[in-house]
Amino acid sequence: MVATNKAVSSQLRGKETLRMFSRSLVALPRTAGVTVSAPMRHYHEIVKRTGTNQVFVQKGPGGRSSNSGHVATVLGCTGFLGRYVVNNLGKRGTQVVIPYRGTDDDRRHLKLMGDLGQIVPMRFDIRQEESIREAVRHSDVVYNLIGKDYNTKNFTFEQVHVEHAAAIARICREEGVTKLIHVSALNANENSKSDFLRTKALGEKAVKAEFPDVTIVRPGTMYGFEDRFWNRLGWFVKWLPGGIPLMNGGKTRIRPTYVGDVAHVLGKLENDERAVGQIVELYGPKEYYYAALVEFFLDVTRRHQVAVYLPKFLGKALAAITNSVLAIPIISPDEIERLYVDDTPTPGALKFDDFNVKPFTVEEQIIRFAGLYRPHEYQRAPYDAVVRKYTTEDVKF
Template identity: 55%
Template sequence: MWSKIVFFLDRAMLKSRITLSALGAPLQRRGVHDVIVRGKTGKVHVSLGQGGRSSSNGHTATVFGATGFLGRYLVNNLGKMGTTVITPYRGTDDERRHLKVMGDLGQIIQLRFDLRREDQIVENLRHSDVVYNLIGRNYETKNFSFERVHVEGARQIARLARENGVAKFIHVSALNASVDSPSRFLRAKALGEQAVLEEFPDATIVRPASLYGHEDKFWNRMGWFARWTPGSFIPVVNGGKTVMRPVYVGDVAMALAKMLRDDAAVGKVVELYGPREYHYRSLVDMFQSIVLREKNIAYLPLPIAKLIASVWERILVTPVVSADEFQRLAISDKIGHPGALTFKDFDLSPHTIEETVTRFAAVYRPGELFDAPLEPVKNRYTTSHIKLD
């Protein structure tokens, strides 16, 4: 049946191409592979154009958490592929306007929603064949606890996606998520994974390591302390011995975008982490060598650091660092979940920190040294180079 339909489509297109060619108009290249039938829903997707933002790949994706750090990079990658992207938002126009230009006219659809309103969630996902859940909080607020966002919210979105015939559900968790974790954030993330799989059994669970990029809370947090504390002290817990594999946010967004078409990750766990391993103290040393400020580290006992951060959480609307973030800075990254996919399974090679750190750290140089030459960062900070007792 489908072969006959494709045959007649090709004949009609061939005639239109001959006519357009005679008129001197540019030709649109299409082939049989542009017609896709999604097995789970039976929906037919037909791509139009030669690729890029001004084309259509036939897919519609909803990205919950699109206005967040990772979300903006994912929307941009989906837009470049010609995907129609629905970007639910709940904040002000300033938090969403940058997403509008990531696709052609009508390609980025922005709808207001509230995580507590099921009808608004359904309105955002009922036309989509792929749903991404990137919603998360680094600290709790009076309206949203970790459990409400990462567990109940994730379960609700997964259930509504299944009930509305969504073909693919991709849930972003965290690399060290565990129900036994001392971090409430990581415990909630692990419970959220379980909730999603109960509602959507063949969902993809993505576990990224600590993300860094222009808008991150990794280098920028170090930069805040380097710029505003007397002596440029940067606080470090656990003696700086925590082992980390930070990953560039653009690499994670690229992998997530590839999952739109690649079904290899359906029902699987995907671990996305950086190619090199570092002690947290080595990362602070690397940062301080670039910003050209005083190299001072404040080694804090974890209970004291959490106490100070808990006071900030009560005083500041957006705390520089939360008590639970200090707790996470004392937890080493664990990789190697049985059967987990990695960047390699998506033909991606993630950036190293040495390749990217200067573009994020150099902005925290003092004004008089801002234009000082940038020396290439050598590979001498990893755990294979520096041994900590």
């Protein structure tokens, strides 16, 4: 019995010793293992901007955990294109100032696009010059992505595209910003019947007068998960079972481009000096009739709606009604007007090829967005190779 008690006592002492040893292991500092691992390689590079002789020191392991030496302000960061631009800058190690209005939920997703302290949110009111100054004061690159597709009660096309754009350009010049990148639109024309395209052209002129070295970027019709292109067709498919309205007989020629490709080029413009004072036009590699794209969308989604051809006056009237009823209109009267304008590239403008970017085609990307609007029985159906072509070279009216 005595021997048994001694054995039990010995086991208890052994367990207590093991517990104490385990506690001592837990208490070890977390950095203890770093000394035995291989050191992380870092890069250190000094880059000089040729136009202004400004010097930037790049350092870090690369990617989001590095520091490119640049500070960029992205005005319009919470919009469709803005989130992709912030992501491209963040993964380059650029510190990004993201002025926003609305609630914190509007910019929450942007916080994850850079390392700790690299994404700097701040409240912003475009009507107050001091707010604009505070947003651009510490930046060497400013992106102006602010724009709107339709008039609202608080902002008009003229205010956003002309007056506020000119104010941003003037303040950037006064605050010593060395590079301004202003996003306009393909087909911008002072004589256009579309107020959107007309004010975009007037805005380019006003910005150029205030900041002569501005880089003007004109993207084509952009598509993506948050777009007003495929999602609009999807809305028609779900809520207008009778058919999809087509304007201009569906003969309008457009060159859709993926929003990620546009953002990729905008990110490159941070360091690219060739585009200073130039016009950059970013449109898709293939041209389509609008009717062919609608048919393409219906083929991919396995839907059987038909096209309904509407005259312009009726389309604008119906769009005006939806504007007055819906908080966010599906289509506005001015967007109806734009459906009568063919995409026309400007000779001599810089393109995707000039930045060594090969843009995606609609055939490569459409399943990602149109597939969301398939009926439930076709959700897992494979995306077969497109046998029939849809470009203007293959479709004849």
